[in-house]
Amino acid sequence: MTAMKPFLTLMFCLLSTLVWADRIKDLSSVQGVRSNQLVGYGLVVGLDGTGDKSPFTNQTFRNMMEQFGLTIPEGEDPKLKNVAAVSVYATLPAFAKPGQEIDITVSSIGNSSSLRGGSLLLTPLRGADGKTYAVAQGSLVVSGFGADGEDGSSIQVNIESTGRIPSGAIVERSVPNAFSDGDHLTFNLHRSDFTTAMRMAEVINELLGPDAAYAVDSTSVRVTAPRDANQRVSYLSVLENLEVSPGEESAKVIINSRTGTIVVGQHVMIEPVAITHGNLTVTIANSLAASQPNGLAEGETVVVPATDVAVDQELKPMFLFGPTVTLNDLVNAVNAVGAAPGDLMAILEALKSAGALKAELIVI
Template identity: 70%
Template sequence: MALVLSQPLQADRLKDLASVQGVRSNQLIGYGLVVGLDGTGDKAPFTDQTFRNLMNKFGITIPQGSDPKLKNVAAVTVHADLPPFAKPGQLVDITVSSIGNAKSLRGGSLLMTPLKGADGQVYAMAQGSLVVGGFGAEGADGSSITVNVPSVGRIPNGASVERAVPSGFHRGDTLTFNLHIADFTTAKRVVDKLNDLLGPQTAYAMDAGSVKVKAPRDASQRVSFLSVLENINIEPGEGSAKVIINSRTGTIVVGQNVKVLPAAVTHGNLSVTISEGSDVSQPGAFSGGETAVVPRSEIDIEQEPARMFKFGPAITLNEIVQAVNQVGAAPGDIMAILEALKTAGALKAELIVI
């Protein structure tokens, strides 16, 4: 079990607490072919169809019904994130993933592939040699070994931006900061800090997650304006009391404001062992009976001495940690104790199991 404790909050820059509305990346996706593989391509029907369409564009016609037996070609999807304010001619990284049964993309090259946005428009063109981190090997007897994922690769700077995404950054008289974690206290502190710097009524909170501030219309002035605002130090509000339990890994995260009321906790283990054996039944010399094997079962029950602990009152993280260590239980038992404390009303926090 790992018990993780959240630390007291400190002042953060506004750029670390919020993002500017409209300044965002956009997802791009495309479909293409990777060629030049060392016999590790796929045999999917859509790969054959795509290869035929590609050859037709170059004036080469493959007779219908013939099998080109593509072993060095793989059909792939290509995806990338287009950064905000990306301009034509700039380069972005791309990820290439096999969608057929290709064993590996190592050594392959991606042919020119258009990348489209959600509106169906082409925003970038991708092409280049893949960098694959994994590898696989297979023996003649069918044995094989695979390290990492050889069917996925990346191409650094593998796509060239062809179209800029329209941005509303320069529109209107205001800018909106969207907090990464919605909190009324944090929103109020952001408003107070901005109004102290820029003047009364310059900024106002729309809700717990958004703060709107008046901004100049001129693009260069707006950039300078934001460069000042995003470096303002603001102390975020403390989060609500929470205890997060990961039942798969045994990790328990205790928040800063968690409190425990006095409660008595008993902890013990009961183990049951069942062993199966057999005995031989030997009749008397003149009884006329037959020798038989008789099954024998033994049941052993052991219970460790249960100890009762006083859990709480605890109003600081150190006190809670000391109480947990005093119990000395396994991760699963600690989770059960916390759930029981919550049910009894002794745990003053939201208990979240993931």
């Protein structure tokens, strides 16, 4: 057993010095290579009596009928029970070419209760510039489910007013980009960090030579690149698979007040401080008691209220933090006291107010 101790100590030291590395493609994106949002307005038909009764649905239906050469007399209500007005939206990937198919999402914008079983009619999808980049059509796939009983009871699982159409839109126009323009490529980090940007430039320069890459700021790293499109694709394929050790995040404590989730990041330190935390519970119980006259004395039985007040204070021991307390020490101390997430939130906020918590406290 004693012979194992030096070995275990050596393994612990080796594991503690390991540095995780990420690929450049996981840390950043290439400037100009981006997706675009598309949106459209259309009609879903073939519903089982769950269509909407919105005036704009009737107007859209009339306009569509006129395009087919049919005119609905003015003032006549078409009573659309199986038609619903919907918004259609999709994401157009970078470099998408005409003829390719993309997925779309369809959502009711009227008072339709369900889109189950419906089919979307031909709908143009436009970009922010107002141009049509895709057209959508097809049968909806709705994951929601609902049922109503004759006694008024109902049950619903998920939402029936939203559905998807896999490969439901065909790209009609490609979006131009500047990927092949100029003599440089720029990597934009997903999370801005000066250390990560510097290390990324160093890793690229080790492969390509000095001055091939340089960090513009905490977010961007610019790299020289060939002008030929084929060479540039191969060139980028090599660069995006290089591994970089990202810089460590700054000390942060994240608190989600809605769910009680608390995340304490690395490098969180606490100055010497003593903490005690307890709960004071006051319980007031009201009851009714009968009051009767003594013996044969005249009087009548009456009901009088009775109130019991109890105070219960939970005893919590005080725990002391020494200098340069680490995350592990904080977790062990809180677990020893048995603080609940709500109590831990109060402790962390008090530590920050006292200036003892050396970290950014973020409440979301």
